Amino acid sequence: MRTRLAIKIHSFLEHRFPERRVFLKSDADTRFVRLRPETQLIATLGMVLFVAWSIVATAIVLMDSIGSGNFREQAKRDQMTYRARLNDISGERDSRAEEALAAQERFNAALAQISLMQSELLTSETRRQELETGIEVIQTTLRQTMIQRDNTRAELAALRQNAEAEGVTPLVAGATPLQMDFLSTVLSETANERDQIEADARAALEQRDEIELELELLNERNDQIFRQLEEAVTVSVTPLDKMFRNAGMPPDRILEQVRRGYSGQGGPLTPLALSTRGEEPSAEELRANKILDQLDQLNLYRMAAQQAPFANPVNLGLVRRSSGFGYRRDPKTGGRRLHKGSDFAGRTGTDIYATADGTVTHAGWQSGYGKLVTIQHAFGIETKYAHNSNLRVKVGQRVSRGDHIADMGNTGRSTGTHLHYEVRVNGKPVNPMIYIKAARNVF
Known part of the structure; x- marks a missing residue:
């Protein structure tokens, strides 16, 4: 086959x-x-x-x-588009930086004005109480003087009636020189005392009118100070309240948490003392205490802002934002994956700063992140600063917002020198730009 x-x-x-x-x-x-x-x-x-x-x-x-x-x-076109976009972002960044600087200056000026007005308010309140006390003393003295004047007049009338009843008038013609001197002295002293009482009464009335005028002017000045304080507090508190709301942080819960944390350190301002005689507080006292409560709220906002990552981790004038939060093409494998932070590209050794007060929980090498600094803040917030060339803090160290904690580098899983910045809330990564953008026009 x-x-x-x-x-x-x-x-x-x-x-x-x-x-x-x-x-x-x-x-x-x-x-x-x-x-x-x-x-x-x-x-x-x-x-x-x-x-x-x-x-x-x-x-x-x-x-x-x-x-x-x-x-x-296509690469050339993309490069030109990126350059134009970067130029636009740089211009926007510069304008935002200028606006933030101006807002910071306005905020500091408002705080200084509030402090000055608070001192003037307390001084005016003390002066008003002194004037009220002086008016009460003058009115008491005037009442006593008028009572004494009426008593003297009654005694003089009674003396005359007794003299007429006892026939002193005929006796005067034949009275002895000693009796005449005594009677003249008594009448002269009575007349002088009456004149002095009337003069004191007129002086007391004039002084009362002057004090009432001064008190009225003082009340007008206090009302003006109250209005300025209320406006300054409103201007200062509203942007802070908006900043926390934009960052997804409920202001009431945040302030209550800060108040509990500082309850033993005398943080809140002391209200004006009310009357101990059971009297109802005056409108000025209620108004002053309301302003003091708002100042206490402003102080709590300030302390809370120090503990949340509203600041930039780098000087924006020395870096560019090379990648944002969200899904993107992985620069190593080319696959699509979640980028859990924001990247800021710059020169090796660029200073990196803590964005809020907190405690360092990690300072060393971690796979993928390279040389990493992790800081634990209040409100369950944690920040990470990755790919550094040099670390300047240690585990357990307390840091404040703006402290120099590391130098930018290219360690770990990285394609170039940059900072990978993460913000996590209760362990879940969130977009860091939420906090940075929320703080614009405030700090």
Whole structure:
């Protein structure tokens, strides 16, 4: 069976590729090379494969060349777009930085004005109480003087009636010089005392009018101070309240947590003392205590802002934001994965700062992050600063917002010198720019 199949194949090849002889002639001899059908088939297949390979290779090279040209053009266009975008972002960053600086200056000026007005308010309140006390003393003295004047007049009238009843008038004509001197002295002293009482009464009334005028002017000035304080407190508290709300931090819960943490350190301002005689507090006292409560709230906001990551981890004038929070193409593997922070590219050694008060919980090497600093803050917030070249803090160290904690580098899983900055709330990563953007026009 195999022999028949081989004979058929050989016949088919002889029909398609008949046997050929190639003669090689020299001066002395003539030889030939016999080309069998199988040999011709193998040679033909080799030629076909070679031509096919040449065609495919040429097509691949042409397609790669065309694709490379398009890719380079696209890369140039993307680069120009990125540069324009970076220029726009740089301009926006500079304007935001100027606005933040101006807002910080306004905030500091408002705090200084509030402190000055609070001192003036307390001084005015003390002066008002002194004037009220003086008015009460003058009114008491005036009442006593008027009572004494009325008593003296009654005594003088009674003396006259007694003198008339006892017939002193006829006796005066024949009275002795000693009696006349005594009577003159008594009448003169009584008249002088009456005149002095009347003069004291007029002086007391004039002094009362002056004090009432001064008290009225003082009340007007206090009302003006109250209005200025209320406006200054409102201007200062509203942006802070908005900042915490934009960052997803409920102000009531945050302030209550700060109040509990500082309850034993005398943080809240002391309210004005109310009356101990069971009297209802005055409108000025209620108004002053309301302002003091708002100042206490402002102080709590200030302490809370120090403990939340509202600051920038780097000087924005020395870096550019190279990548944001969210899903992106992984620069190492090319796959799509979640980027849990924000990247800021800059020079090696660029200063990195703590964005809030807290305690260092990690300062060393961690896989993927390279040289890493982790800081635990209040409200369940944690910040991470990765890929550093040098660490400047130790585990357990307390840091404040703005402290220099590390130098920018390219350690760990990184494609270039940059800072990878993360914010986690109760262990869950959130966009750090939420806090940074919320603090614009406040700090």
